[in-house]
Amino acid sequence: xxxxxxxxxxxxxxxxxxxxxxxxxxxxxxxxxxxxxxxxxxxxxxxxxxxxxxxxxxxxxxxxxxxxxxxxxxxxxxxxxxxxxxxxxxxxxxxxxxxxxxxxxxxxxxxxxxxxxxxxxxxxxxxxxxxxxxxxxxxxxxxxxxxxx
Numbered sequence: 001x002x003x004x005x006x007x008x009x010x011x012x013x014x015x016x017x018x019x020x021x022x023x024x025x026x027x028x029x030x031x032x033x034x035x036x037x038x039x040x041x042x043x044x045x046x047x048x049x050x051x052x053x054x055x056x057x058x059x060x061x062x063x064x065x066x067x068x069x070x071x072x073x074x075x076x077x078x079x080x081x082x083x084x085x086x087x088x089x090x091x092x093x094x095x096x097x098x099x100x101x102x103x104x105x106x107x108x109x110x111x112x113x114x115x116x117x118x119x120x121x122x123x124x125x126x127x128x129x130x131x132x133x134x135x136x137x138x139x140x141x142x143x144x145x146x147x148x149x
Contacts, residue, residue, distance in 0.1 A: 005050070008033065010146075012041055013050065020054040021086035057142060060094075065110040067117060068135040072103035075128040080104055083127040094122050104130070 005013065011031045015022055024038040033041075045051045060068055070090050075083055083105065087096050095108040111117045117132070 003097060009041055009050075012038060012148065013045065014144050016042070016051065017142075018053075025117070034091050060110040063110075064112060067111040069109050069111065069117065070133045070135065071107045071109055071121070071124070071135075072099075072131045073105040073124060073128045074103045074131075075105065079127045090120075090123070092116075104128070 012027055015027045016028065024035040024042070024116055026035070028035050028038045031038075042051065073083065080106065086100075087093060087105075087107075090109075092109040092111055093107050094110055097103060097106045099106050111120060121130055121132065
């Protein structure tokens with residue numbers, strides 16, 4: 001279902017995407033609403049599923065991980081379902097997507113070092129063929145989703 005946001009709701013969503021902890025008062029000052037009016041709109045955006053959740057973005061390097069990688073998996077016949085059942089138990093995986101194309105899965109993972117990467121790949125190869133891409137830097141990260149005109 002495509003939801004069209006009015007201009008004020010779009011501005012509220014944009015502000016929250018940039019800074020999830022911004023106060024309703026700050027948003028209100030920026031868009032010309034009272035804090036209670038902003039709070040009411042945010043509640044409706046949450047209730048209708050436009051706003052799904054709030055989260056904290058953490059530095060993987062400050063948490064003791066030296067490597068971030070994107071790993072794709074091309075599942076062996078009969079191995080995709082078993083993989084999907086266990087993927088959430090792998091602590092290295094911060095995001096996982098089922099994709100189209102030659103590969104079935106794309107994972108964003110964080111790892112302590114190359115040895116940890118090797119061990120993790122050894123765990124994955126029972127499910128299929130992997131391809132690993134080491135992330136050098138983030139060019140765009142958590143960019144706000146703006147309404148398409």
